[in-house]
Each structure stands twice: as structure tokens, then as C-alpha cells.
Amino acid sequence: MEADLRRILLDTARRLLVQEGYSRLSMRKIASEAGYSATSLYLHFANKDDLIHTLVEEGMERLFQQLSAAPAEASGAPAQLAALCRAYLSFAVDNAEYYEIMFMQRSDELARFPTEKYRKARRNLELFRDTIADGQGSGAFQPGVPFVQATSIWSLLHGTVALHLAGRVDARIDRDALFASVVTLAVSGLRATRQLEPNAPLS
Amino acid sequence: MEADLRRILLDTARRLLVQEGYSRLSMRKIASEAGYSATSLYLHFANKDDLIHTLVEEGMERLFQQLSAAPAEASGAPAQLAALCRAYLSFAVDNAEYYEIMFMQRSDELARFPTEKYRKARRNLELFRDTIADGQGSGAFQPGVPFVQATSIWSLLHGTVALHLAGRVDARIDRDALFASVVTLAVSGLRATRQLEPNAPLS
Amino acid sequence: MEADLRRILLDTARRLLVQEGYSRLSMRKIASEAGYSATSLYLHFANKDDLIHTLVEEGMERLFQQLSAAPAEASGAPAQLAALCRAYLSFAVDNAEYYEIMFMQRSDELARFPTEKYRKARRNLELFRDTIADGQGSGAFQPGVPFVQATSIWSLLHGTVALHLAGRVDARIDRDALFASVVTLAVSGLRATRQLEPNAPLS
Amino acid sequence: MEADLRRILLDTARRLLVQEGYSRLSMRKIASEAGYSATSLYLHFANKDDLIHTLVEEGMERLFQQLSAAPAEASGAPAQLAALCRAYLSFAVDNAEYYEIMFMQRSDELARFPTEKYRKARRNLELFRDTIADGQGSGAFQPGVPFVQATSIWSLLHGTVALHLAGRVDARIDRDALFASVVTLAVSGLRATRQLEPNAPLS
DNA sequence: GATGAATGAGCGTTCATTCAT
């Protein structure tokens, strides 16, 4: 039980995050849910922030793993971008609890995240940025500022996840259909295109 | 006087929402900030959820006003869609307090939102859907299921706003530049296109 | 019961201060001892510091009343100083609970006392200073810096009280005998004197 | 090693006492500051009171050393009394941490101090008493009950130290000037004197 | 219509101490 309690507490916290949301997550609940006294938490975490930061860090690491692995299967920037998007959405759905504390809290609600850990968080966005820059280099994507475009894509993905996790998407919409539509939107939105003017000749 | 206090309390709540965020909004703070006793709140609202719901409803109404007015100035579905997107982003920035409670809380944090109010919320999404359907009819937009695509666009807009309001967008990115990029992404993502094969002649 | 609860709570706090000492004084204890919930305290005091400060201020005021009244009965600086000393000791014995929080806590344990209230605290020391200055003017007291000498006298009185309240004075010593000895020490210590050299002629 | 840890813990406790004050001294802090587990403390001390008592005893011993050495340098009871007073004040300033627990806690905060240790504490007061008795024998001091007078002097010294350590002496007063004034007060307060009637000739 | 009085539940956190190893 000993050293594993740290792990148990983190997992309990994750479960509670999914079940009740961040705002109802309390140290006491984590402890009692895990079958321990509230005091025991403080043997493994300096305070609530410490526990939360640990979860955030773990989540960032996992997300990075999933995102890093994604583009390998695809060739060409558009396909790689699509793979990245799908990986992001999958991660969020499979790790809703991590996602909730990683991205769904106001930055001023959480205690300042230590700078070195913050760098890990940024790496994820950089994967998108680099893929977009690649695509621009090869002419597959429209010109633009890759970092800004990456942030736009992130916004799209985050919005999709956020509405989904908050239970705000119309029940008649199939989740996977929405996700597919979103990925398409992302890729076509960036693609180098030639507009089809309905009444104009093509060339 | 009665109706006035109700109004005062709602406005005070909005102000506090902007200043302190939802998690720090409390009934007693609203009351004391408004210069009334905590008890007085309960003369005008059954409970906290009731007050919040009222604000949500107001917000939905306002958003609907802004969105409805937007496409009028533009002609053609793509321009109208762009106008809708800009209106949505403007609303969110100008009414951060409404936005926060309208869309940024887990649906299970608040008591069930009354069904008839919920319908109002849906109208907003329908404005997007109808514009997209229009564009598909005129051939300006790719084929697809308009309601799903509208939800994708909403996700994009919501994600943009959510990351912005949560203070998670990289400080080096200018807000308006990001918003412009996002609107572009939305419109180009839906446009009927012909791909530019890098190595193929254009015509 | 209503408005008086504030008074009740202050009195309960004073009783607990005498019984258990400052270090064991808690908001919860005060409340439950008074027969109220802990929450009720906060209807009357912003926080613990506020309650403590209120007691300190009351004590300073009372002490000032007693000290101000004292010299009236006596004529001549030495007799007036003696009267001041006796009044100080009486106050401390009769108001041990006030004394404990007024003077027996490290200044950094208590929250910073508001400046305007602090002035009240200083007035008490000034009564001693002025009497000493008087005595020097009339030649009854040795020359010296009155404010420093007043602080010395205060030290003497405070030390007497502190050892007494802490229960550290030898049980065989009668309290009033000690007090008398202390007052004598204070007055003779300041008196303009001529030393009696045992083996030397007087003039 | 064993005896060493005991020593280390005592010294760590003293350091923390100086840094943070008695009320913030905790067993776990002592242990972790010393680099040991909290449990280890209980191998060397039965409980917190035991540790504190040990420090008190050490302090009493040290004070006795300093006081015993003091009068040797001086001749005549008044000079010896002055030397004792100066030694007391020096000890308190140089060993604030000892002083705080030796004399500045309510006797009922700590568990009953073992009787045999208590005797040591009394020896210190007896040094004052004996010097005063000497002075009375030689005619240098006023008649009086030496033990009571010694307690008065102790009160004066303790009060001076207590106000100083608690940070309650006016910042404009120089510490050494106050100490000098206090020593003067002690000695002149006991000296056999002849009053100087303001309007009477000196001889 | 408005209030003062009051509360139970809960929060994050610290404490001295015990027990098995």
C-alpha cells in the first residue's frame, strides 16, 4: 500500500474529476474516497496545488506521447495534421479527467504552473505548428503564420472537446460524425485552394 | 422598486462574474455588493441556480440579437458566415460574464436548465446552420450535414473564446489576429474548393 | 439576544482568555462556549483579528480610564506616580484577560493593530511620562529622559504583572506585599536622592 | 550517535524558536529541519513537553552560570546588584530562545515542571536575594524583605526583557539606553537614601 | 419588500502522536 498510495490518490482524484468536476474536487473527498484520512494526502502532496500540478503534468506528458505517435502513420502534411487532430480528440475523450484540469480551468484559478513544467505543455502546440509549417513549405497549405494557425486549430479542437465534455452538444449529433466533420474542417481550412466561382470559368 | 432590485442584483452578479470569475461568485457577495441583505436575494430568485439561469437566458437572448443582426450587412453565404463568426466572437469578448456562465460551465454543475429556455439557446446554433445550408444550396459551400457543420463551426468559435477567456492563449499572439485567422479557417474550411496539386499545371 | 451577541462573544472570549490563555483561544471555542455555531461569530466580527483587536481596544480604553483617574487623589509627582503604578497593577489583576491580549503577546503574533487604535495604546505610557517630567520639573525626581524612564517604570510594572499572571511568583510571597514593594521601588528609583555613604559624613 | 541526535534536536528547536517563535514551533518542523523523521523525536523525548522542559532546564543552568559569574568583578552590594542585572539582561538578549520558553509561557501551558528542576530555577532568584541581603547588612540598601525585593528586581528585569522580546518597546528608544536606565532604577530603588527636599539646604 | 439572526456542511491545512517494521 505504502508508496502506492500516491498513485491511488492521483487515480482517485482523476475519477472524481470525471464524476463531479473540478469545482467539487476536494482534498477531503479524495482521501475519504480512497479510504484514507484527509491527513494522509499531505504525506504525498505538499498541498492541493501540488496534487493538481502533478495531474496536469502527467496529462501533458500523455498527450504529448499520443500526439507524437500520431503523424508517423500518415504521409504528407494534410494527412499528418488530420492524424494530429484525431489523436487530440481521442486523447480528450479517453482522458476526460486529465483534459478537464489541463485545459478547462481559468489559468488564474489554478496556482501558477512551474515554468519548467509549462514548457512541456507548449510542446504539444508546437507539434501542430511544425506540421503546418511543413505543409506550407510543400505548398499543401495556404500561407500564414504557423503559430497563429496552430492556435486556431487548437481552438477548434479544444472547442469541440469542451462542448462535448460539458455535455452541450445536441444529443442527436453522433460524436464520431462531429469529430470527422471537425477534422475535415481543420484540414480543408488550411489547404491551399482555388475557389470555385460558381459562374466563372475555371482557368 | 421590486423589479428594480431584481435588475440590480442581476447586474451586480454580472459585474462580479467579470471581476472574480464564476467559482468565486457567491450569493452573499452579490447581495452585499448591491447593498442589500443576503436574504433579499431569495425574494427575487428561488436560489442560486435560478439567478444563474436567468442570466444565461438573458445572455442567450442577447447573443441571438447580435447574431441575427450580423448577416444583414453581408451578401452571399460565405460573407454571411464570416459575419456570424465575427458577431459571435465580439459578443463573447464584450460579454465575457454572460459567456462564462452560458457556455463554460459543466451542464451538471447547474441544475437542469428548463427546457423552454433551452430552446432559445438552440436558435443561435440554427442561425449558423441555416447560413451553411444556404451556402450549400448556392454551391458556395461543400456538401455536408449543415447541423453537424454548424456545430463544428460553433466548436471552433467556442474553443477560441474559451481559451481566450481562460487566459491560455500565448501572450505573443494578438487577439484580433487570432480571431481573423479563426474566421478565415471557418469560411475556407467549408468552401467548395478545388485542390491545387503542387506539381500540376493550374488549368 | 440579537445585537447583544457581540457583547456575549467578547465576554466569552475574555473568559476563555483567562481560563485557557491566548494560545488556546479559538473562534470555535468562543462560539460553542457561548452556545452558538462557529458561523455566528462572523456575523459580528470580520475575523479573529477583528475580535482580538476589539478586545485590545476596549482594554486600552479601560486602562486609560483607570490611569487617568488615579493621580487625582494624590498631590506631588512622587505620590502621583505611586498612584499610577497602583492603578496599573490593579487594572492588570482585575482585568487579566484584557491584559493578556494587550501586552502579553508578541507583536508579530497579532495582526497589525490599526494605527488610529494604536494611538490610544500610547496614551497610557504618556501618562507616566508626563508625571515623571512633572517630578523632574519640581526637582522631586532625578534628571533623565522622561520617556525612557517611563518605559523603565512600565517594564517594572509589566514584569510584575506578567510573572504574576503566568503563575511564576513564589507562592510564599503575598501579592499585595510584592505590589507595595514594586511601587516603592518605582518611586524611590526615580527620586532625587543623596546617597548615604555608610562610613562617610553626611554633609 | 544517539546522544548526538538529542543534542541536534535541542539545538534545532532553539534555532526555530528564535526564527519563528514558540507558537509556531512544532515537532515535525524540528525533525524535518534537523533532517530526521518526526518519529525520531520520540526516541529522545517522551513528548513535546519533555523537549521543552529540557530546554528550560538548560536555560536555567546557563542563566545561573552567567549570574554567578557576574558579581565577582564588582565590589560592594550596589555594584554587584548592577552587575547581576546587566548579566540578566545580557543573557536574555543573547539567549532569546531560552528566555522565551523559560519565562514567557504561562505555567499552565506546559505540563507541570518537575519539582527537582524547579529548584534550579529558584537558585537564580536567590542570587539576587543574597546580594540584596548583603547590601542591607552593610547599610547600602534600604531595609526590607530581601526575597520580596529580589522578586521586585526580577520583575523589573523580566518586564524589560519581555517588552523588548515582544517588540513592544517604542522604536525610538535605544535598547542599551533603556537597559542602562533600568539598571539605574534597580539600584537607586533599593539604595538607602536621604531625600532631597527641594527647598531645603543640602547639609 | 426587506431584514437580522442563525446554522450545518464543507473547505484546505497543521498538529502531536502512535504503530508496525
Added chain:
DNA sequence: AATGAATGAACGCTCATTCAT
């Protein structure tokens, strides 16, 4: 000799809400 694991009790404080007036 030393430790890691664990805890019950307590702390100051905030919250939404109720009730009698």
C-alpha cells in the same frame, strides 16, 4: 536507532439557505 504510514482533532473561514419578524 530510525523510519514510513497513518490518524483524530482542531484550526480559521466561506457557503447557500432558512426562519421569524
